[in-house]
Amino acid sequence: MRRTWITTVAGFLLTSVAAWCAEPQPVHVEESFVVGEPVPTGRMDCADCLDPTSCDGVVPRHWLSETSLKGIGFGPDRWLDVGASYRARHHREINMRPGTTGGLSGVDDSFWLHQTRLWFDGELNSRLRFRVGFIDAASSGEKHPSRSREVNRHDLYQAHVNAILYEGEGTLTARVGRQEARYGSARMMMAPGWANRRRTHDGVRFIWESDDWEINPFWLRPVFRDSAHFSTFDNSNPSQQLYGIFSTCKQMENDKLDLYWLAYDLSTTVSGARYDTLGSRYYGGFDNWVYEFEGGVQLGENPDDTNHDAGFFTGGLGRKLASLPWQPELWAFFDWASGDDTVGNGFHHYVPRAHYYLGFMDLFGRRNLEDLNIRLTVRPTQQLTLVAWCHFFALANGNDVPYNLNMRPYADLTAGSARSQTLGTELDLLATYDVTEQTQLRVGYSHFWSGTFYDTTPGVPTNLDGNFLFSHVFIQF
Numbered sequence: 171m172r173r174t175w176i177t178t179v180a181g182f183l184l185t186s187v188a189a190w191c192a193e194p195q196p197v198h199v200e201e202s203f204v205v206g207e208p209v210p211t212g213r214m215d216c217a218d219c220l221d222p223t224s225c226d227g228v229v230p231r232h233w234l235s236e237t238s239l240k241g242i243g244f245g246p247d248r249w250l251d252v253g254a255s256y257r258a259r260h261h262r263e264i265n266m267r268p269g270t271t272g273g274l275s276g277v278d279d280s281f282w283l284h285q286t287r288l289w290f291d292g293e294l295n296s297r298l299r300f301r302v303g304f305i306d307a308a309s310s311g312e313k314h315p316s317r318s319r320e321v322n323r324h325d326l327y328q329a330h331v332n333a334i335l336y337e338g339e340g341t342l343t344a345r346v347g348r349q350e351a352r353y354g355s356a357r358m359m360m361a362p363g364w365a366n367r368r369r370t371h372d373g374v375r376f377i378w379e380s381d382d383w384e385i386n387p388f389w390l391r392p393v394f395r396d397s398a399h400f401s402t403f404d405n406s407n408p409s410q411q412l413y414g415i416f417s418t419c420k421q422m423e424n425d426k427l428d429l430y431w432l433a434y435d436l437s438t439t440v441s442g443a444r445y446d447t448l449g450s451r452y453y454g455g456f457d458n459w460v461y462e463f464e465g466g467v468q469l470g471e472n473p474d475d476t477n478h479d480a481g482f483f484t485g486g487l488g489r490k491l492a493s494l495p496w497q498p499e500l501w502a503f504f505d506w507a508s509g510d511d512t513v514g515n516g517f518h519h520y521v522p523r524a525h526y527y528l529g530f531m532d533l534f535g536r537r538n539l540e541d542l543n544i545r546l547t548v549r550p551t552q553q554l555t556l557v558a559w560c561h562f563f564a565l566a567n568g569n570d571v572p573y574n575l576n577m578r579p580y581a582d583l584t585a586g587s588a589r590s591q592t593l594g595t596e597l598d599l600l601a602t603y604d605v606t607e608q609t610q611l612r613v614g615y616s617h618f619w620s621g622t623f624y625d626t627t628p629g630v631p632t633n634l635d636g637n638f639l640f641s642h643v644f645i646q647f
Contacts, residue, residue: 239647250292257285259366259642266531266618266636267314271581272574273533274620276632281312283320283366289328296334301349303328307366318576319524321400322367327393340380348372351390353416354428354451355464356523357484357536364525367395372406382421389413392521409437412520425454428464434520445470445478445518460488460501472515480517482507482536484527496548503545509538509567513585514577516570524575529561530598530616531638535577538570539563557600563593565623572623581630589626595619613641 239252260282267277289303307322330347350361350370361369373390390413391406399405414432428451436443449466465483472478488501505527509516519536528534528541545559565572568591571583600614616638624633 247296248292248294250290252288252290253647254288255286255644255646257283257642257644259283259285259640262637262639264637265632265634266533266638268317268574269314269631271631272576272578273572273580274618274624274630274632274634274636276634277314279312279314282310284308284310285366287327298334299332301328301330301332302326305368307368309366315397316400318396319365319367319369321397322395322404323401325404327368327370327404340378340383343377343379345375345377346373348393349375349390351375351388352523353386353430353432354418355453355462355484357464357482357527358432358447358449358520358522359412360521360523362523362525369393369395369521370404371412373412383417383419385415385417387415411435422454424456425452427452430466432520434518441473441475443471443473443478443518445520447520449482455488455490458490458492460490460499462486468517472512474512474515476512476515478515480508480510480515482517482519496550499547501545503541503543505536505539505541505543506566507536507539509565509570511567511569511585513571513579513583516567516573518577529563529596529618530559530600530614531596531618531636532575533572533596533618533636534563534593535573535575537573537577538566539572540566553604555600555602557598557602559598559600561596561598563596563621565591565593583627583629587627587629588623589628590622592621593623594621608646610644611642612644615639 242250242252244250260280262280264278265274265276267275267279269275269277284307286306287303289301291299291301293299304325305322305327306324307320309316309320326348328348328350330345330349333344333346334341335344336342348370349372350368352360356362370393371390372393373388375386375388375390378385389411391408392410392412393404394407395404412432412434414430416430416432417428419427419429428449430447430449432447432449434445434447445468447466447468449464451462451464453460453462453464455461463485466481468478468480468482470478483506484503486501486503488499491498491500507517507519516537522536525532528536528539534541541561541563543559543561545557548556550556565588568588569586571585571588572580572593574580596616596618598614598616601612603611605611616636618636620633620635624630
């Protein structure tokens with residue numbers, strides 16, 4: 171009954187805003203990157219492009235067409251592209267290898283991650299395209315067990331078709347099969363490029379695109395990402411499903427508006443949970459000012475069968491200083507996600523983009539968290555990008571606990587155990603150098619100064635600071 175009410179409200183809101191956006195307004199939106207993040211560097215394939223050769227995340231078609239493995243013809247109006255990439259990344263983790271607790275753990279490690287991908291993009295006719303992708307993700311040199319996102323040996327991670335169902339004032343496309351998914355800012359849903367084992371889903375998405383709107387109804391089952399599937403075929407998880415409607419109004423002159431209803435159902439042999447998030451995001455800029463605001467309410471049912479009532483909010487304001495040397499861009503953000511007096515009943519972040527918004531050390535998930543953060547990006551040269559990002563973390567609810575990325579309570583702490591809400595401060599430094607369009611070098615260093623929470627709360631494994639040093643080389647063919 172409650173979900174029926176939520177679905178009705180979501181439909182009403184989308185219809186109302188569609189009518190508002192239909193009023194004639196000048197259209198002038200050129201967005202090649204998500205507001206609130208640095209301009210993409212390197213050449214990653216884009217999970218959401220209907221034409222995988224047209225977005226900023228892949229090597230431009232004019233370069234590809236000059237190679238023997240791009241634009242291969244195999245019949246009238248049919249073509250095939252073959253692509254591949256390799257990434258080697260080294261980690262030095264001090265006091266942050268997950269161990270049994272996650273977060274600051276007292277566990278150190280040093281190891282290599284290797285990721286090799288091979289993909290095939292093709293067009294059978296003007297209405298039917300396909301993508302098939304394979305991945306091999308490996309880890310070597312570690313002393314402790316690998317994270318679930320680090321290893322996936324010899325597996326199929328993409329296999330879908332894009333079928334154009336209608337062309338007129340807009341275009342309706344169905345994407346069916348195994349696919350990556352990213353919606354909006356990716357705070358709730360994304361296949362993060364950082365993960366050595368990329369996240370993928372089995373299901374169907376519909377994509378309606380017109381001059382004024384993009385609307386995406388979808389139903390997906392996440393594919394297993396756990397140690398039991400490091401070396402076996404990754405089937406979809408029958409205990410989880412994601413579905414909803416994500417829409418973007420594009421008719422405003424300088425800004426865009428996202429409206430969405432995202433549902434996430436989880437079940438186990440002993441319990442389950444059901445979440446519905448009604449959210450929106452407003453972002454854009456003018457006169458070198460840029461801004462982003464996103465928030466939502468989350469309803470549903472908690473694992474203990476109680477009603478779930480939670481929410482989140484993000485607000486950011488930035489300034490592009492394009493007239494200065496190195497073209498600095500400065501942002502200030504505040505992130506908040508609700509907790510609860512009962513452990514595990516706060517906001518759930520679904521399957522988000524990790525290793526970005528809440529710090530490169532991945533110490534905290536988006537639940538019972540406040541994060542005031544400041545980011546500076548400079549570009550000394552066309553090929554070099556430098557980022558400095560500082561986070562000030564605190565608990566949103568002092569009766570609740572911190573949570574790891576998998577939404578498990580840190581160190582299995584219980585309600586009321588926190589003696590302080592001050593978690594600590596994280597500084598992230600990142601340098602990215604694009605050697606060519608196909609080759610990227612990156613090095614990063616992060617330090618976490620532990621706060622009074624770790625000094626005063628019984629049951630935490632350590633109160634020492636954490637350090638993270640990594641470097642990678644990425645090559646795409």
